[in-house]
Amino acid sequence: MLKKSLLLSLMTFGLTACGGGDIKPDSIKSEVPASTESRDQIKIVGSSTVYPFATTVAENFGRSTSFKTPIVESTGSGGGLKLFCSGLGDNHPDITNASRRIKASEVERCAENEIFDIVEVKVGYDGIVMANSRKSNQMNLSLKDVFLALAKDVPDGSGGLKPNSYKTWNDVNPALSTNKIEVMGPPPTSGTRDAFVELAMEGGCKTFDWIKALKKTDKKAYKSLCHTIREDEHFIEAGENDNLIVQKLNANPNALGIFGFSFLEQNADSVQGSTIDAMPPTFENIAEGSYPVSRSLYFYVKKDNVNKIPGIYEYLAEFMSDRASGPDGYLAEKGLIPMNLDEHSEWKASVLGLEPLMLN
Amino acid sequence: MPNYILSTSRLMAKRHAREKRFKWYGRIAIFISIAFLVFMFSAIIFRGASAFQQTKISLDINFSESILDPSSSRDPDLLKRANYKPIVVESLLSVIPEVTERRDRNRLYKLLSTGAVFDLSEKVADDPSILGKSKKVWLLASSEVDLFMKGKIDPNVSEDLRRLKDRDIEWIEILKSEGRIKKKFNKTLFTNGDSREPEMAGILGAAIGSFFSLLVCFLIAFPLGILTAVYLEEYAKKNFITDFIEVNINNLAAVPSIVFGLLGLSIFLNFFHLPRSTPLVGGIVLALMTLPTIIIASRSILRSIPQSIRDAALGLGASKTQTTFHHVVPLAMPGMLTGTILGMARALGETAPLLMIGMVAFIVDIPKGVTDVATSLPVQIFLWADSPEKGFVERTSAAIMVLLAFLILMNICAVYLRKRLERRW
Numbered sequence: 001m002l003k004k005s006l007l008l009s010l011m012t013f014g015l016t017a018c019g020g021g022d023i024k025p026d027s028i029k030s031e032v033p034a035s036t037e038s039r040d041q042i043k044i045v046g047s048s049t050v051y052p053f054a055t056t057v058a059e060n061f062g063r064s065t066s067f068k069t070p071i072v073e074s075t076g077s078g079g080g081l082k083l084f085c086s087g088l089g090d091n092h093p094d095i096t097n098a099s100r101r102i103k104a105s106e107v108e109r110c111a112e113n114e115i116f117d118i119v120e121v122k123v124g125y126d127g128i129v130m131a132n133s134r135k136s137n138q139m140n141l142s143l144k145d146v147f148l149a150l151a152k153d154v155p156d157g158s159g160g161l162k163p164n165s166y167k168t169w170n171d172v173n174p175a176l177s178t179n180k181i182e183v184m185g186p187p188p189t190s191g192t193r194d195a196f197v198e199l200a201m202e203g204g205c206k207t208f209d210w211i212k213a214l215k216k217t218d219k220k221a222y223k224s225l226c227h228t229i230r231e232d233e234h235f236i237e238a239g240e241n242d243n244l245i246v247q248k249l250n251a252n253p254n255a256l257g258i259f260g261f262s263f264l265e266q267n268a269d270s271v272q273g274s275t276i277d278a279m280p281p282t283f284e285n286i287a288e289g290s291y292p293v294s295r296s297l298y299f300y301v302k303k304d305n306v307n308k309i310p311g312i313y314e315y316l317a318e319f320m321s322d323r324a325s326g327p328d329g330y331l332a333e334k335g336l337i338p339m340n341l342d343e344h345s346e347w348k349a350s351v352l353g354l355e356p357l358m359l360n
Numbered sequence: 361m362p363n364y365i366l367s368t369s370r371l372m373a374k375r376h377a378r379e380k381r382f383k384w385y386g387r388i389a390i391f392i393s394i395a396f397l398v399f400m401f402s403a404i405i406f407r408g409a410s411a412f413q414q415t416k417i418s419l420d421i422n423f424s425e426s427i428l429d430p431s432s433s434r435d436p437d438l439l440k441r442a443n444y445k446p447i448v449v450e451s452l453l454s455v456i457p458e459v460t461e462r463r464d465r466n467r468l469y470k471l472l473s474t475g476a477v478f479d480l481s482e483k484v485a486d487d488p489s490i491l492g493k494s495k496k497v498w499l500l501a502s503s504e505v506d507l508f509m510k511g512k513i514d515p516n517v518s519e520d521l522r523r524l525k526d527r528d529i530e531w532i533e534i535l536k537s538e539g540r541i542k543k544k545f546n547k548t549l550f551t552n553g554d555s556r557e558p559e560m561a562g563i564l565g566a567a568i569g570s571f572f573s574l575l576v577c578f579l580i581a582f583p584l585g586i587l588t589a590v591y592l593e594e595y596a597k598k599n600f601i602t603d604f605i606e607v608n609i610n611n612l613a614a615v616p617s618i619v620f621g622l623l624g625l626s627i628f629l630n631f632f633h634l635p636r637s638t639p640l641v642g643g644i645v646l647a648l649m650t651l652p653t654i655i656i657a658s659r660s661i662l663r664s665i666p667q668s669i670r671d672a673a674l675g676l677g678a679s680k681t682q683t684t685f686h687h688v689v690p691l692a693m694p695g696m697l698t699g700t701i702l703g704m705a706r707a708l709g710e711t712a713p714l715l716m717i718g719m720v721a722f723i724v725d726i727p728k729g730v731t732d733v734a735t736s737l738p739v740q741i742f743l744w745a746d747s748p749e750k751g752f753v754e755r756t757s758a759a760i761m762v763l764l765a766f767l768i769l770m771n772i773c774a775v776y777l778r779k780r781l782e783r784r785w
Binding site for chain 1: 718746
């Protein structure tokens with residue numbers, strides 16, 4: 001009898017333990033509001049391009065203040081803005097990083113979820129480079145060359161289009177080398193790819209007058225022509241990992257790779273950036289805006305949360321301080337191209353004044 | 361010789377040749393797989409071995425009270441926030457006195473990691489009596505200096521292609537000649553959380569995150585899996601419903617792990633509002649993923665227990681439950697544990713489901729519980745592999761080695777349990 005009751009109690013224990021697994025979410029659910037209402041840690045999501053800079057500031061902020069180090073998730077610009085705009089509560093991020101500006105549709109989405117006041121912060125600039133191994137010669141490309149080499153359809157010279165059949169750089173522009181066109185770039189999910197397509201491909205596309213005219217008459221056709229990259233062996237999608245592209249360039253000296261400036265800077269001993277429209281991708285050229293393939297980096301803050309979550313204002317102050325994003329700040333060492341002094345102090349004033357975003 | 365013997369011997373020769381060929385195919389297959397394995401391991405070890413050492417610079421630091429604590433308040437908060445840079449620069453200048461310009465001083469200071477001052481502030485916070493004294497301290501060198509000391513920066517490359525300039529190298533040589541710069545065991549790698557600076561980055565945070573996730577995973581998946589397996593195998597009648605369940609368990613075992621991540625995102629995060637990026641949610645998702653593996657392994661173990669044991673127990677008057685829990689389950693336990701450990705080892709290596717629930721994040725603080733935000737070991741590897749800083753290359757491989765060590769350990773446990781405790785009939 002004793003044994004039986006023991007067994008029974010064991011069984012019930014086992015059953016409750018097993019039930020525990022099932023009911024756990026419910027029991028915790030009731031606790032959650034209590035525990036997250038007092039969230040004392042900033043949550044940041046967004047672009048993988050801004051990630052290295054945001055994490056650097058977050059770490060310095062955590063070490064030099066008594067606030068907790070913010071959590072930075074790398075979700076991509078679009079994914080980050082989606083999370084950011086999904087609600088105002090504690091379970092939603094306070095800040096999202098973006099390697100492009102917020103879109104009007106995203107502002108609307110935010111407003112639907114009662115997020116009205118957003119503070120926009122410009123971080124600085126990032127250049128997208130086309131680089132090859134130092135074992136071969138530096139290439140001098142123009143935006144037009146880039147477009148003709150990589151577009152899916154190219155102008156046939158008589159006002160129409162033909163599928164891209166260029167095989168060597170020489171085919172595109174007689175001044176270029178006879179090497180096969182081999183370009184490794186990021187996949188379409190990447191923000192770097194978006195920016196490359198928008199700045200380099202479209203930039204080269206526009207050099208044809210009739211295509212430029214097409215923009216006014218048929219925007220859709222214009223976009224699909226300028227933004228579509230060829231899908232044959234001449235363009236290789238090399239994944240999101242820029243380090244991998246650098247390694248592949250070392251293995252294949254004839255190939256070109258597309259990646260962010262910070263990777264070029266870290267690997268300057270093995271790869272070299274091609275000049276685009278006669279502009280080499282240097283720190284100065286990108287900062288001045290004379291290198292054509294560069295973009296601005298941003299992050300967005302929920303103004304309502306500044307008073308709720310401790311440390312957001314201090315984080316903004318750290319980010320906008322001269323020692324961080326200023327012209328000689330520590331972010332510049334991490335590969336960020338900082339704004340010049342005037343622009344930086346302008347943004348600093350507007351950010352620290354928490355001026356809400358105005359899209360024009 | 362009769363004709364038929366000749367013909368069979370020819371057939372025999374053919375048969376023997378076929379056998380021989382097959383044996384060689386097998387040997388070649390094994391050789392190729394071992395070659396792959398050796399190649400992979402040696403590549404990882406070759407790249408990662410240097411990460412277990414870290415360059416440090418020894419300096420005679422004068423913990424000047426007038427700079428660190430001018431008001432003599434000994435307030436730990438103020439001490440932590442004090443400016444340690446001047447005392448570090450001062451001691452650097454005592455070794456390399458010819459540097460006078462402000463710009464060069466800053467360069468000189470950059471030989472050290474930005475984390476060096478945090479180490480100093482911790483030292484002072486631990487023992488304020490050090491103030492006013494002078495002490496020899498080993499400080500973290502910057503990642504560039506570390507790479508140079510490990511021979512990963514070629515000084516013969518033209519200067520403007522290197523981040524470490526000729527002057528820096530001159531200074532390093534001076535430090536070297538005085539025995540002030542040395543490679544030491546990289547303790548930081550095992551005691552720190554993530555960091556943006558390679559020399560300060562460690563895997564402790566990720567390892568603990570993995571531990572908490574696996575703990576939650578085990579607490580949920582083990583009892584659920586065992587009870588399901590025991591019930592299905594020992595109690596349930598064979599009918600349409602149990603067949604249906606069985607098919608579905610097998611299907612579930614083949615579902616790609618990212619799907620479990622999506623499930624976690626939509627159910628645990630969006631519906632139950634569990635905290636994002638925590639080992640609690642990670643563990644639940646991993647538990648869902650390992651459950652089918654545990655159930656299938658446990659069921660096959662239960663099936664291998666001879667019917668005679670059940671019959672003997674029942675014959676002596678034991679009830680069904682007594683038979684199951686006194687005889688069948690104890691005999692099957694080692695095998696069930698083996699299955700569980702193997703399932704958990706797979707869970708330890710997962711990144712995809714964690715991506716969806718926000719565990720792929722930069723987290724510096726070391727988690728203290730299942731509801732603290734955390735990452736896991738494979739996620740840390742993923743994040744480091746994606747970092748532009750060169751110092752992370754070797755650390756990525758080092759983290760892979762640590763992860764592999766854990767996996768091998770878990771597999772050895774499983775093999776040990778099977779060898780020592782399992783009964784064979």
